[in-house]
Amino acid sequence: MENKEIKKHQVKVNLPGGIVSVGDLLQILNILEESGIENVRFGTRQQLYFSADEDKLEDIEHGFFISDTEFEIDTDKQPNIISSYVTEDIFNNSNWLREGVYRDILDSFNYTPRLKINLADNSQTLIPFFTGNLNFISSEIGNYWYLYIRFPRTNIIYCWSSLIYSEDIGTLSKLVEDAIFNNKNLFYDQVSIDGQLLENEVKLKGSILYQPLSAPLKLPDFQLPYYEGFNKYNDKYWLGIYRRNELFPVSFLKDLCAICAKTRIGQLYTTPWKSIIIKGVETDDKKLWNAVLDKNRINVRHASNELNWQSEDLCEYGLNLKRELITEFNKVDLRTFKLCFAVKTNPKSGLFGSVIIRKCTNSNEEEECKFDILHTTDFNPNSKNFTLYKSNILRASLAQELMQLCNNYYELQTLSEISSANNYYDSELVTEVEHVIVHQCNHCLTIYDEIWGDEANGILPGTSFSDLKEDYSCAMCGAPKSDIIPIHKESVLTV
Secondary structure, rough: OOOHHHHHEEEEEEOOOEEHHHHHHHHHHHHHHHHHOEEEEOOOOOOOOEEHOOOOOOOOHHHHHHHHHHHHEEOOOOOOEOOOOOOOOOOOOOOOHHHHHHHHHHHHHOOOOOEEEEEEEOOOOOOOOOOOOEEEOOOOOOEEEEEEEEEOOOOOOEEOOOOOOOHHHHHHHHHHHHHHHHHHHHHHOOOOOHHHHHHHHHHHOOOEEEEEEOOOOOOOOOOOOOOEEEEEOEEEEEEEOOOOOOOEEEHHHHHHHHHHHOOOOOOEEEEEOOOOEEEOOHEEEEHHHHHHHHHOOOOOOHHHHOOOOEOOOOHHHHHHHHHHHHHHHHOOOOOOOOOOOEOOOOOOHHHHHOOEEEEEEOOOOHHHHHEEEEHHHHHOOOOOOOEEEEEEEHHHHHHHHHHHHHHHHHHHHHHHHHHHOOOHOOOOOOOOOOOOOOEEEEEOOEEOOOOOOOOHOOOOOOOHHHHOOOOOOOOOOOOOOHEEEEEEHHHOOOO
């Protein structure tokens, strides 16, 4: 008699804000260990995943109910709220955004969101800014946030006309979510969406404290910080752990929890790069942490160009392609500084990246799969304006095409740096630099550059601004053409 194949289920546990207390994590790990689960993963929204056999689900569910652990099985209807709390003190030092503010905001959510919500400090670059549906980005005014709405299943982004107070984020999020889901024909998976209409409707529903926008949002130039190994900050260390196969053994995480308890570290942090970070490691305790890494054979010496990749959660195909491309990059010691890559097999997955490797939807047989290569405007990963670089590329040719695109990027960087650094050259040898004109939205600072065009609005590369129709609007915030003004490219402020 043949044995029936035991069905596998994917279980997700949300870790709001990417924060998990050592005690809560240990409870989860003990339940999994008792059910024979050997490994867990962390996702691009700072959540925890594991795979379980069907005959183990009942025990796991019982354990989670007893421990009050919220979870989902084979679904993702309740996305995790992600935050840049993990970056505090180690990658940035905000003027006002501290642990208490994050905690208060997370506690203000008295419902479980169905939309993706991001809480991001405007001075860091580890946590993506616009991968959520509701993207709250800190302003220079204490306890006030910009809100950028990316409407569900679209790349249409709308900038809220005023700043939002920290204590109102939970309430406003619920109002916006209700308005979107109650009016899907207007705000959900539509080709064009009127953001101002949504804002007007929400403002009629609730009493929210608003602060006028005094200045446009300005974000730092993207540079992904190195997020693994031991790194010093203040008088302590933080430890980042990345796994090449994305698998974190339950036994290893239990060892980490034991050292945290022994050294009075209360919580761990997850990142959108599927890694974990532990803060507050004392100098005298490093030997304990190294002993745990030795015992579990954990490597913390991966190259930077392996860390700057995103692939979809629970996607072995994307993970294998990532490994394959990294291997080819390493053979030629390819420079990828200030670039980050995303492998997309699902066209609706909201991955973060300046270069996108997108599997063609008409690809069926793996050996015949083809891919499109896209990059964002000026290779800014926070942009949602994509330029198609090459289409229908065979898998065997992907690495070579990506290498050429990287070379093109650095050629552009070199030309830009030369044109803005004339003081490094003999003035007699420097010819006058021709000023390149682009057009910038004076609301959200999005750039229209005729070199790239505007794919989101169906504008081909090479189309001059003067040739655009009068009803053209900003791809980011929907501002009219009259509010998109000419500016010298070298003086551009980018979002």
